Amino acid sequence: MRLLIIEDEPGIAGFLKDGLEEEYFAVDVAYDGKSGLDMALINEYDLLIVDWMIPALSGIEVCRQVRKAGSTVPILFLTAKDTLEDIVFGLDAGANDYIKKPFEFEELLARIRVQLRNKNKTEDSLSAGSLTINPVTHQVFCASNEITLTPKEFALLEYLVRNKDRVCTRSRIIEHVWDIHFDSDTSVIDVYITFLRRKLEAAGCGNIIQTIRGVGYIVREPGMS
Amino acid sequence: MRLLIIEDEPGIAGFLKDGLEEEYFAVDVAYDGKSGLDMALINEYDLLIVDWMIPALSGIEVCRQVRKAGSTVPILFLTAKDTLEDIVFGLDAGANDYIKKPFEFEELLARIRVQLRNKNKTEDSLSAGSLTINPVTHQVFCASNEITLTPKEFALLEYLVRNKDRVCTRSRIIEHVWDIHFDSDTSVIDVYITFLRRKLEAAGCGNIIQTIRGVGYIVREPGMS
DNA sequence: TGATTTTAAGCATAAATTAAGCTTTCTCTC
DNA sequence: GAGAGAAAGCTTAATTTATGCTTAAAATCA
Numbered sequence: 001m002r003l004l005i006i007e008d009e010p011g012i013a014g015f016l017k018d019g020l021e022e023e024y025f026a027v028d029v030a031y032d033g034k035s036g037l038d039m040a041l042i043n044e045y046d047l048l049i050v051d052w053m054i055p056a057l058s059g060i061e062v063c064r065q066v067r068k069a070g071s072t073v074p075i076l077f078l079t080a081k082d083t084l085e086d087i088v089f090g091l092d093a094g095a096n097d098y099i100k101k102p103f104e105f106e107e108l109l110a111r112i113r114v115q116l117r118n119k120n121k122t123e124d125s126l127s128a129g130s131l132t133i134n135p136v137t138h139q140v141f142c143a144s145n146e147i148t149l150t151p152k153e154f155a156l157l158e159y160l161v162r163n164k165d166r167v168c169t170r171s172r173i174i175e176h177v178w179d180i181h182f183d184s185d186t187s188v189i190d191v192y193i194t195f196l197r198r199k200l201e202a203a204g205c206g207n208i209i210q211t212i213r214g215v216g217y218i219v220r221e222p223g224m225s
Numbered sequence: 226m227r228l229l230i231i232e233d234e235p236g237i238a239g240f241l242k243d244g245l246e247e248e249y250f251a252v253d254v255a256y257d258g259k260s261g262l263d264m265a266l267i268n269e270y271d272l273l274i275v276d277w278m279i280p281a282l283s284g285i286e287v288c289r290q291v292r293k294a295g296s297t298v299p300i301l302f303l304t305a306k307d308t309l310e311d312i313v314f315g316l317d318a319g320a321n322d323y324i325k326k327p328f329e330f331e332e333l334l335a336r337i338r339v340q341l342r343n344k345n346k347t348e349d350s351l352s353a354g355s356l357t358i359n360p361v362t363h364q365v366f367c368a369s370n371e372i373t374l375t376p377k378e379f380a381l382l383e384y385l386v387r388n389k390d391r392v393c394t395r396s397r398i399i400e401h402v403w404d405i406h407f408d409s410d411t412s413v414i415d416v417y418i419t420f421l422r423r424k425l426e427a428a429g430c431g432n433i434i435q436t437i438r439g440v441g442y443i444v445r446e447p448g449m450s
Numbered sequence: 451t452g453a454t455t456t457t458a459a460g461c462a463t464a465a466a467t468t469a470a471g472c473t474t475t476c477t478c479t480c
Numbered sequence: 481g482a483g484a485g486a487a488a489g490c491t492t493a494a495t496t497t498a499t500g501c502t503t504a505a506a507a508t509c510a
Contacts, residue, residue, distance in 0.1 A: 030332065035324075038335035150454055167363050171244035171330050181329050182240055188456060190500060197501095212363050213464070213499065214376040215247050375465055412489085413467060419491060438475070438488065455508070466497070473490070479483090 001116060001135065002026045002044070002162070006036030006062060007051040007078065016049065019105050020112075026162070026176070033057030037065050045073055047115055049108075052079040052090070060093045067094035074115035078103075126161045129222045131205050133161055142205035149199065152177070156192050160209060160219045169216040193217060226341060227251045227269070227401065231261030231287060232276040232303065241274065244330050245337075249360050249383070251401050258282025265291050268406075270298055272340055274333075277304040277315070285318045292319035299340035303328075351386045354447045356430050358386055367430035374424065377402070381417050385434060385444045394441040418442060 003025050007013040010031070017027045028043070030036030034056035040048055048066070050059040057065075063075055077090050077098040090098055097111050126133040132141045135158060140147040149157065155177045160168055173189055174180045193209060200208055210218050228250050232238040235256070242252045253268070255261030259281040265273055273291070277284040288300055302315050302323040315323055322336050351358040357366045360383060365372040374382065380402045385393055398414055399405045418434060425433055435443050 028331070035332045035335065038338075039332065042335050042338060152455065166361060169244070169247040171247055175330055181327060182236070186456080187458080187500085191456075191502085193500090194502060211500070215363060218362070377466065411467080412469085415489060416467075416491085418489090422490095436489070451510100453509085455506105457506070458504090460501105460503090462499105462501080464497105464499075466495100468495075469493095471490105471492085473488100475486105475488075477484100477486080479485100480481100 001046045002028070003047050003049060003112075004028045004030065004036065004040055004043070004045045005049045006030045006033060006040075006054060006059065007049070008032060008054045009051075012051075015105075016108075019109075023109065026158070028176075033059065033062045037062045040066050040071070040073070041069055047112060048073055048075045049112075050075060050077055050095075052077055060090060063090070063093045063095050076108075076111060076115060126158065128161050128164045128219050129205070129208060131161065131200070131208055133158055142200065142203035145203040147199050147203045147205075149196075153192060153195055153199070156189075157196055160217060164219045164221055167212050167216055167218045173216060226271045227253070228272050228274060228337075229253045229255065229261065229265055229268070229270045230274045231255045231258060231265075231279060231284065232274070233257060233279045234276075237276075240330075241333075245334075248334065249380075251404065253404065258284065258287045262287045262290050265296070265298070266294055268400075272337060273298055273300045274337075275300060275302055275320075277302055285315060288315070288318045288320050301333075301336060301340065351383065353386050353389045353444050354430070354433060356386065356425070356433055358383055367425065367428035370428040372424050372428045372430075374421075378417060378420055378424070381414075382421055385442060389444045389446055392437050392441055392443045398441060 003020060005013055005016050005020075005027060007016065007029065008031050013029050013031065017029055020027045028039060028045075030039050032055045036048075036050070036054070037057060040062070050062055052059040054062075059077060063077075066073065066075065074097075075095045077095045078101055079090065079098055080101045096115055099108055099111055126135065130143045134140075138154065140149055140154065140157065156173070159173065159177050170189055174186070178188065180186070193211075197206075197209055200206060208219055210220065212218055226249075228245060230238055230241050230245075230252060232241065232254065233256050238254050238256065242254055245252045253264060253270075255264050257280045261275070261279070262282060265287070275284040275287055279287075282290075284302060288302075291298065291300065299321045300319065302320045303326055304315065304323055305326045321340055324333055324336055351360070355368045359365075363379065365374055365379070365382065381398070384398065384402050395414055399411075403413065405411075418436075422431075422434055425431060433444055435445065437443055
């Protein structure tokens, strides 16, 4: 499950990101409405968490634009206001639910689950060929063989499979899996690709991760053009 | 798509260049405002990425000069400042968008895409006759046969097909695909044309690349005059 | 402490480039 | 219009360079 948080206060954004990642969500953060909108339109998220009061473009405007673009992605509003009018206003703009600040993390989680309930049924697990990944239970199978992965290994494989049939560039991998935004000369990715390939090979899923030299890696669904 | 980065910090410039090249942009770098302005005025870029604080000529001044010269190329500012005043100042000078340092590469990419959105007509896949190129998955097909190309081979073929039914001169090819801007007597192009023709022939797409003696090469859409 | 993550180095191989010889095409002369 | 010579392009092999893979050791985390 991939979430986008649009929130300008770094403290809250970080707290949410950490907490949600512990729950095995893949979390991106945008710190203003403008970049948030761009990200929401370009990437496919399963849910947006949008603060009402953000710079560059208000949350409500982000919401309107997203709907205008034809997206039905669930949107959850964070708001300090709690007058009925404001809430109605937000929901009219296309939001699915709201939560008042300050809120309990548990409550947010519950509301997220409600929104994702429908999706969860169909998208409970990710797969590519005989490989199956269950982000909820944190398990990986090659056919019926369970593969034990470390957290980083899991994150990398999940990212690759989530983006299957698309090239994952080194920069994107380093950003999404390692959260590194500037270091360009590290070889961690290579090392983890080796780890993954070794474990996958041992379980019978060899050759699933292909190298695109000079660019990155790709996991292809067999039988796709 | 051809970009110019004007940025004096070699680390950031290198990181940007590498990352953007992975996304299949052709990237030039200038390390100060003066040479950046010269390059921007001499060559045709699809977008400029300009740091605010650079030696020789400030980013804002570069921006003004470019506009003064009548160019409408989209300009994206990198700035460490984020006060409303500075941003307004930059946008007034003719910039199209800005991004605060430190920024996420993904966000930069999103903003670049927004600026190029208009230019990008049908960006998903390119074709000429039975040849199909998918820049996203880095795949090339001749009908249903997949052709495996190296990065340079891919870049060259992409450039030729993107400019199909137009003659691509040797100097333009060497500029766009190899990033060489001075006259040189290299025969790399010939060699790579040979490589491409051999692979295309083997896959059943023979004769797609035609030679225009004394000028360059052309890929023609069959059935076009 | 043991597991996990990261760094660093050497190695292997793929890709890029150069250089040379060969072929084709064009031009000029007779 | 035939032939010589020049120029442009093609092809191949050799060389150089870059990239990715692997391993081991160091650092970090829990």
